Each structure stands twice: as C-alpha cells, then as structure tokens.
C-alpha cells in the first residue's frame with residue numbers, strides 16, 4: 472500500500488521493513504503513496520468530526536489505531552493581531568489541546584500504531600521533552616513498554632514527569648542530546664526496540680494532518696502562509712507535504728508559503744541558510 476523512499480538518493484524500501492534511514496546513503500525516508508488509488512471528497516470528509524484518523528486514507532496504517540483522540544484542535548481567528556500585522560486574516564491552531572499538550576501526539580498515534588503493525592514489542596526514543604511525554608502515553612495506551620533516554624540536566628521536568636507517570640523506563644545519560652540519540656539508535660538495533668525519534672518516517676505522516684485540518688477548517692481555502700517553530704524541521708516538512716497532497720488530490724488549489732522560526736539559542740537551520 473505504501474513504500475519508503477530516500478529523500479536524498481531515491482532508493483525505495485518496502486513499507487514492511489523496519490528501517491529508519493537509507494541503507495545506501497543514510498538519508499531520511501519519506502512515505503510514498505499511490506495517489507491514483509486514493510479518492511477523498513469534501514462531502515465524505517465533512518461527515519466526520521476533525522481528528523487525525525479521519526484522514527486514514529492518507530496514513531500508512533492498515534490496522535486499528537492506538538488513539539487518544541488526538542487532533543481536531545481549535546483554529547482561532549485573531550482579529551487584533553491581523554490588524555496589527557496589516558493583513559486580512561490571521562489564525563492560530565492550538566496544538567496544545569492534544570492529549571499530552573503538544574502536536575507530537577499526531578505523530579505518535581501513527582508511530583506507535585506502526586510499531587504494533589510491524590510486530591515490535593517495545594518502543595524507544597531520546598528526548599528532552601514533548602516527544603518522550605507523547606511516546607510514553609501512547610505506549611501506555613497500547614500496553615507496550617517504552618524506553619526514554621535523556622541527556623542529564625537538559626530536560627523539561629514537567630515532560631519527564633509525564634513520561635514517568637505513564638510508566639516509561641526513563642534512563643539518564645551523561646552527554647548531550649546527540650549522544651542520547653546515538654545510544655538509543657544502538658539500543659533499538661541491539662534489542663529490537665522500535666525507534667520513534669523524528670528520524671522515524673511514520674511520525675511525520677501523522678503530523679501532516681495539521682495541514683488537512685487547517686484546510687478543512689477554512690472551508691478548503693489554503694492560507695497564503697504558515698508560520699511555525701522549527702527544531703529538526705520535521706513538522707514544517709510534514710505540514711508542507713500535507714498541503715501538497717491535498718492539491719494533488721484536487722481538494723485545494725494552492726500550497727502555502729512555509730515560514731519556520733528558530734529561537735536564537737537553538738538555530739542551526741537559520742544559521743546555515
């Protein structure tokens with residue numbers, strides 16, 4: 472039903488493989504669909520309330536989802552902000568209304584469901600915050616063990632508390648986030664755990680539903696521009712993909728200009744461009 476394709480060299484992999492990055496070049500993998508076989512109509516979509524799983528035709532999952540009713544977040548119109556900015560309309564999508572308080576839940580519902588579909592029995596990630604909280608709650612929902620690796624002293628305590636409360640095994644390592652990520656990748660290979668860091672291609676598929684919801688909430692009118700915070704640029708890439716898919720399927724006519732924002736103290740992408 473779907474394949475994986477390296478975004479750097481174009482090598483294809485089966486969607487049945489447990490694989491995170493390209494074996495030829497190390498590039499990230501994108502989920503590829505046969506769009507000719509997908510037909511979505513505005514009328515059919517309008518019959519269901521907003522949620523990640525209402526767009527399951529555009530998600531790479533073929534089993535019952537592990538879900539906590541993520542998505543369907545409010546889109547607020549901000550009249551005073553629009554006026555201040557001198558634009559006609561401005562909206563903010565309140566992704567904090569997801570089950571664990573961040574947009575990561577959209578990706579994790581898909582990622583943890585994929586782990587089960589692939590026959591994996593433990594999920595893992597390295598994280599300093601929202602990713603570990605989200606992974607832990609979806610693993611708990613699925614009755615699956617979760618392992619979280621944290622760099623000592625560089626974490627959001629409230630988020631670690633969420634992971635602990637939901638029964639994740641939380642391990643602290645000496646070193647920074649990159650070292651935690653390297654360790655968790657090794658751990659996943661050695662122990663046959665399923666890795667759900669942002670290199671996992673399936674999380675982004677859940678995150679692209681932000682685009683679907685925004686379009687639907689605006690009666691299939693696409694905004695001129697989307698502005699969002701950027702870390703690894705996974706979410707911005709996912710939302711852009713979502714809008715491209717809607718256009719490909721004939722549901723919308725344009726794709727917004729994407730604007731990413733990075734904090735001064737954590738701005739590798741801004742500094743390279």
Ligand SMILES: *Cc1c(COP(=O)(O)O)cnc(C)c1O
Pocket residue numbers: 573574575601602669700701702703704705706707
């Ligand atoms: C994960 C996260 C980001 C970074 O997202 P990327 O997909 O890595 O760009 C930004 N803000 C919040 C609140 C997050 O949880």
Ligand SMILES: [Zn+2]
Pocket residue numbers: 477478479480481482493494495496497498
């Ligand atoms: Zn490659």
